[in-house]
Amino acid sequence: MNESKQYRDVSRRQALIVVGAGGLAAAGLTLLPQAASADAAAVDAAIKGLIGGKTPQAGRITLDLPQIAENGNTVPITVEVDSPMTEQDYCKAVHIFADKNPQPGVASINFTPACGKAKASTRMRLAKTQNVVAVAEMSDGSVYTAKAEVKVTIGGCGG
Amino acid sequence: MRRIALAAVAASGLTVMLAGTALTDETNWGAYEVGDKRSGYTYAAAETRSIQDDDFENPAMLWVDTGQELWDTVEGEAGKACASCHDDAAVSMAEVGAIYPVYYEPRGKLINIEQRINLCRTENMKAKAWKWESRELLSMTAFVRNQARGRPVAVKIDGPAAPFYEKGKEFYYQRRGQLDMACKSCHEDNAGNMIRANLLSQGQSNGFPTYRLKWQKVGSLHRRFRGCNSQVRATPYKAGSDEYVNLELFLADRGRGLPVETPAVRN
Amino acid sequence: MAKPKPRVKVPKTAAKGEVLEIKTLITHKMESGQRKDKKTGEKIPQKIINKFVCAFNGKEVFSADWHPAISANPFMSFYAVATESGTFEFTWTDDDGSVYSKTAQLTVE
Incomplete structure (x- = not known):
C-alpha cells in the first residue's frame, strides 16, 4: 500500500525541520504553565526565603524522578530523606522546586516524628525540560539539597 | 501527489519520524499481550x-467511585436507581464491559455502553439523559466497564x-x-x-x-x-x-x- | 465543577510501631492560573488545593503546601507510625476556602 510509504519517505532532515517548527505549537498541552519561566536564580531566592543564610549540603536526599517524562502534566516524584525520625532527630520539611516553571515552587512537604519515615510521593507539572531541586530541613537546623534533571516530551498525539 | 502529502504532513507537525521496522520488544507483557x-x-x-x-494511585478510580455512588442513587420520575433493577453491579454487569457495543433491536442499530445507560435513564428511570463526556456519564461508564475488568473482550459481530x-x-x-x-x-x-x-x-x-x-x-x-x-x-x-x-x-x-x-x- | 471527591488508602489494622503507607487522591482541576480561556483570551484565575493535612486523633502527622505545579487530581502518599487505635482525618483546603475531608479508622492490635 503506498499511502504509508508517503510519510515513511519523509527524509530525516525534513522531519527534523518540521519537529523544530511544530515542537512549540504542540497540541494538547494547554493546561501547562505557559508564561515566562522562573530560573535558577529565582529558585535560589526562594530557597533563601525558606532557610535564610544557611548553606545546603549535598547528601541524605534520594530523589526518584523519571529521566524522561512522557507527559509534563503528570510527572511522578518520590523524595526520601535519610533520617531516624525520632523526637530528637527528624526531617522537618522537604521543599520541591522546578527552575523552568513559571513559578519555581512545586510543594513543601512537612513531616513529624509520627511519620516514622521521611518519604513522600506526589505528581507535578513540568512546563519543559528542567531541573527539579529538593531542599530538606532537619530538626537540628542543617539543610540538605539534591537536584535531578527531567526531560519533558512535548507534543505528539499521545500514540 | 506525494509532494502534497509531504506538505500536509509538514504543516501539521504530525510527522512520523522513524521509517522502517517496528521496534523489537522482548518484554513479556503477560495479560496485556494476546497473540x-x-x-x-x-x-x-x-x-x-x-x-x-x-x-x-490510579486517579481514574475516583470516577469509578463516583459511578458506584450514582449506581445507588435514585433519580427520575420512576423513583429508581440503577441498583433497583440491576442490584449488585459486580454480578449484573460482570460481562457488559466485554461484550458491548451490541445490536439493539428497537432501534435497528448498535448501541454502546454510554447509550445503554442513557436508555435506562430515559426509558426506565424516567430521568434525563446524561450529556456525553459529562462527569456522570463517564463515571457510570467507567464503573460499569470496570466490573468486567480482566475479562477478555468478546463482542458479537x-x-x-x-x-x-x-x-x-x-x-x-x-x-x-x-x-x-x-x-x-x-x-x-x-x-x-x-x-x-x-x-x-x-x-x-x-x-x-x-x-x-x-x-x-x-x-x-x-x-x-x-x-x-x-x-x-x-x-x-x-x-x-x-x-x-x-x-x-x-x-x-x-x-x-x-x-x-x-x-x-x-x- | 462537581464537589471534589477524595479517596484514601489506610490499612484497617496494624501492629503497634508499624510504619504504614498512606495513599490519597482527590478530584480537582488544580487550575494553574497560567492558562488562557480559548474564546476570550483572558487568563483563567488560579484555583487549586493549596494545603493538605493528615491528622491522627487530632494531632497533625503530615502536611503539604501545594503550588500550581501540582498535577490535576492530586496524589499524595506518605507514612505514619501506628501508635494506638484511632481516627485519621484528611483535609484538603481550596483557594476558595472550601475544605474537603475524609476520615479512616485504624485499629492497633
Missing part, C-alpha cells in the same frame, strides 16, 4: 503504567451486528482529512514506530474510558476518536454518532481476547 494484540499499556512509559497498576461491523471496518481503513490518513495508517502500519516524540500503539480500545495525562481527566473512547480525526485534519463525527459506534465494534473485535482494563491510564 499479536498488544494493549496500549505495553506502549506506555513505565511511570504511566505504574499509575495504572495500583487502584489507589455476526447476525444483525454484521453489517454494522462491516461499516466500522470500512471506516477504519478509509483515508480521511487533509493528511489523508486512515486509522490503520498509524495503528496498523506504524504501531511501534515513533510519531514525533510518541510511540504509536495499536490503538486498542480495551482500557476506555481512560485517564489520559494529556486530558488530566477521564475521557471516552469517542473523545479519543475525535482527537485522532482532528489530528489527521478531518472533521470529527459527533460523540455517540453511528459512525463511531460502528467503529467501536470493529475496534473491540480487532482487540478480541485482550482483557478489559477500564479504567486504564495513558499518555
Whole structure:
C-alpha cells in the first residue's frame, strides 16, 4: 500500500525541520504553565526565603524522578530523606522546586516524628525540560539539597 | 501527489519520524499481550503504567467511585436507581464491559455502553439523559466497564451486528482529512514506530474510558476518536454518532481476547 | 465543577510501631492560573488545593503546601507510625476556602 510509504519517505532532515517548527505549537498541552519561566536564580531566592543564610549540603536526599517524562502534566516524584525520625532527630520539611516553571515552587512537604519515615510521593507539572531541586530541613537546623534533571516530551498525539 | 502529502504532513507537525521496522520488544507483557494484540499499556512509559497498576494511585478510580455512588442513587420520575433493577453491579454487569457495543433491536442499530445507560435513564428511570463526556456519564461508564475488568473482550459481530461491523471496518481503513490518513495508517502500519516524540500503539480500545495525562481527566473512547480525526485534519463525527459506534465494534473485535482494563491510564 | 471527591488508602489494622503507607487522591482541576480561556483570551484565575493535612486523633502527622505545579487530581502518599487505635482525618483546603475531608479508622492490635 503506498499511502504509508508517503510519510515513511519523509527524509530525516525534513522531519527534523518540521519537529523544530511544530515542537512549540504542540497540541494538547494547554493546561501547562505557559508564561515566562522562573530560573535558577529565582529558585535560589526562594530557597533563601525558606532557610535564610544557611548553606545546603549535598547528601541524605534520594530523589526518584523519571529521566524522561512522557507527559509534563503528570510527572511522578518520590523524595526520601535519610533520617531516624525520632523526637530528637527528624526531617522537618522537604521543599520541591522546578527552575523552568513559571513559578519555581512545586510543594513543601512537612513531616513529624509520627511519620516514622521521611518519604513522600506526589505528581507535578513540568512546563519543559528542567531541573527539579529538593531542599530538606532537619530538626537540628542543617539543610540538605539534591537536584535531578527531567526531560519533558512535548507534543505528539499521545500514540 | 506525494509532494502534497509531504506538505500536509509538514504543516501539521504530525510527522512520523522513524521509517522502517517496528521496534523489537522482548518484554513479556503477560495479560496485556494476546497473540499479536498488544494493549496500549505495553506502549506506555513505565511511570504511566505504574499509575495504572495500583487502584489507589490510579486517579481514574475516583470516577469509578463516583459511578458506584450514582449506581445507588435514585433519580427520575420512576423513583429508581440503577441498583433497583440491576442490584449488585459486580454480578449484573460482570460481562457488559466485554461484550458491548451490541445490536439493539428497537432501534435497528448498535448501541454502546454510554447509550445503554442513557436508555435506562430515559426509558426506565424516567430521568434525563446524561450529556456525553459529562462527569456522570463517564463515571457510570467507567464503573460499569470496570466490573468486567480482566475479562477478555468478546463482542458479537455476526447476525444483525454484521453489517454494522462491516461499516466500522470500512471506516477504519478509509483515508480521511487533509493528511489523508486512515486509522490503520498509524495503528496498523506504524504501531511501534515513533510519531514525533510518541510511540504509536495499536490503538486498542480495551482500557476506555481512560485517564489520559494529556486530558488530566477521564475521557471516552469517542473523545479519543475525535482527537485522532482532528489530528489527521478531518472533521470529527459527533460523540455517540453511528459512525463511531460502528467503529467501536470493529475496534473491540480487532482487540478480541485482550482483557478489559477500564479504567486504564495513558499518555 | 462537581464537589471534589477524595479517596484514601489506610490499612484497617496494624501492629503497634508499624510504619504504614498512606495513599490519597482527590478530584480537582488544580487550575494553574497560567492558562488562557480559548474564546476570550483572558487568563483563567488560579484555583487549586493549596494545603493538605493528615491528622491522627487530632494531632497533625503530615502536611503539604501545594503550588500550581501540582498535577490535576492530586496524589499524595506518605507514612505514619501506628501508635494506638484511632481516627485519621484528611483535609484538603481550596483557594476558595472550601475544605474537603475524609476520615479512616485504624485499629492497633
